[in-house]
Amino acid sequence: MTPGRAALTGQAEDYLKVIYEIERDGEAAATTAIAERLHIAPASVSGMVRRLARQGLVVVERYRGVRLTPKGRRVALQMIRRHRVLESYLVTRLGYGWDGVHDEAERLEHAASPDLIDRMAAALGDPTVDPHGAPIPRADGTVDDARLPVLNDLAVGEQGRVARMSDRDPALLRYLGELGIRPGVTLRLVDRAPFDGPLTVAVGRARHVIGVTVATRVYIRDDRR
Amino acid sequence: MTPGRAALTGQAEDYLKVIYEIERDGEAAATTAIAERLHIAPASVSGMVRRLARQGLVVVERYRGVRLTPKGRRVALQMIRRHRVLESYLVTRLGYGWDGVHDEAERLEHAASPDLIDRMAAALGDPTVDPHGAPIPRADGTVDDARLPVLNDLAVGEQGRVARMSDRDPALLRYLGELGIRPGVTLRLVDRAPFDGPLTVAVGRARHVIGVTVATRVYIRDDRR
DNA sequence: AATACAAGTTAGTACGTACTAACATTATTG
DNA sequence: CAATAATGTTAGTACGTACTAACTTGTATT
Incomplete structure (x- = not known):
């Protein structure tokens, strides 16, 4: 079944993860793109990739x-x-904030056995999404990982429910948290300033003006049919 | 306070742990002793130790x-x-058996942050011993790590409460578990065959005959004064 | 098409960690 | 005490992973 079981190093695992993420939105993963996400020099990527x-x-x-x-x-x-799964567990069982779990999970994921992960998932009732709304691949390796539109894709007047957001930047997550923007919340795009200007977004009764950068990191569920 | 904060490798952490354990029962840690516990060649130890x-x-x-x-x-x-702490948490919160936690904890301990450990400990009510009866060092680095007598040290007729046992060998733990020998249980040494022969031990109403090797791995609380 | 810039690769180096083989030191014992 | 056994160290090698510097290839621009 899995012929090459020569245990992978943690580094190799990290490479594969970022290659997956880069590849997922489109093209083959470029050396520089990999290097950037891992904060290493492109030359190092060439070697590892070989x-x-x-x-x-x-x-x-x-x-x-x-x-x-x-x-x-x-x-x-x-x-x-x-x-x-780790992020979900740490948040719901050990009181981690959604803006602080990423790094801990990043380290643990290389050490945790599949068995541990399954136990954690089971303890949580096998959740299908993590605290940032990202879908959790099942133990058999399947996922529902649809490409979602981002907040920035909404037309003025349109509304949508927040599906997920990137978990990598704690500061961004804290900011979004302060605005009340988290998975499940319904947003409406009230206004968009010209020339890629900031968006005005309605979150419940509140109005917030946010930049485009932020607006491309918040994914919206595609249920506006 | 801690001047050399150049993050240690997981390997270095392992070395320090086994050096601590070897040193604790007596002398300076010998190269071969370290090599044995880590399953590596003595020559490798010389280098690492430098x-x-x-x-x-x-x-x-x-x-x-x-x-x-x-x-x-x-x-x-x-x-x-x-x-x-990891062992305690895995056993009490995630259903691990006391004979199966060691390896998982061994891997996680290098990845878990002090914060995570403290959260786990707190979730359990800051336990003072792990599932094998071993004392848990406090966050400030103190421990009550007394040298305890082993079952083999008891005189015939004497009794004692099981304090702890080595966690390294799952098979041994399973065996002890089957005999009903776990931390807290009261034992009595009923008989000892001559020439380092097997011991007969009373566990509750049951009698078991166990070898010397096993009898030197079960530690007894020193409360027979 | 020629040039320039961006992206990618190779070469050479370093460090951690392990190995084996050969040598050195300490301990044991006849 | 000398010979031997046990223990420890060094030398040389290998591999993973990273780096910088120099070179190559591909793409965009004039």
Whole structure:
């Protein structure tokens, strides 16, 4: 079934995870893109990517980027599952704030056994999304990971429910939290200033003016049909 | 306060932990002893130990062994705290068996932040011993780690309460569990066969005959005064 | 198409961690 | 005390992972 069981290093796992994330929105993962997300030099990526290819986890097209093999994708999804289950558990069982879990989960995900993750998930009643609204891959490696529109895609007057947001920047999460913007909340786009200007958003009775950068990091459920 | 904050590697943490454990029962930690517990070659220990010395974590006496510095001891105790809190948490909150937690905790202890450990400990009401009866170092680095007599030290006819047992061998723990020997249980040494022969032990109404090896791994509370 | 810039790769280096083989030191014991 | 056994160390190698500097390839612009 899983032929190459030569335990992966934590680093390799991280690479696969970011390659998955980059690949998911479109093209093959570019060296520089990987390097940026991991905060390492592009040259280091070239080397590591070769090792991943040797292990049959990615396919490299020289000078063109890298793609996960099915095997690589399986590992990536497992890491994402671990990450999201951990985040869910830490928030609901150990009092972590949604803006502070990311780093802890990031470290634990390489050490936690699949069994532990399954136990945590079970303890929470097998949640389908994490505290940031991101879908949790199931133990069998399947996910419902639809590409969602972002707040910035709404037309003026349109409304939508917040589906999820990036978990990587605690400051952004704190900011959104202060505005009352979290998964499940309904938003309405009240106004948009010209030339990519700030948006005015209605959150319940409140009105907030937010920048475009923020507005592209909040994903909206696609149920406005 | 802690001057050398250059994050330690997980390996270094493991070394410090086993050095602490070896040193605790007596002499400076010998190279071979360290190598055995970590399942690596003695030559590898020599090298690593030099690095630890460079970081001010141990003091080496060439050809004589190694001792923790106060700084090294602080790290070791923190690792032991992490390990034991994790074990306690996994057993009481996530349904792990006492014979199966060791490895999971062993991996997590390098990834878990002090904050996480403190939260877990708090969630359990700050327990003072782990599921195997081992004392949990406090967050401030203090422990009550008395040297205890083992079952094998009892005289025939004497009795004692089980204080703790080694957590490293799942099979041993399972065996002890089957005999009903766990922390808190009262035992009485009924008989001892000559020439280091097996012991007959009374556990409640039951009688069990156990080998010396096992009898030196079960620690007895020293309250027979 | 020629040039310039961005993106990617290779070469050479470093460090942590492990290994084996060979050598050195300490301890034991005849 | 000398010989041997046990223990410990060094030297040389390997691999993963990162770095910088220099070179190459691909893309965009004039």
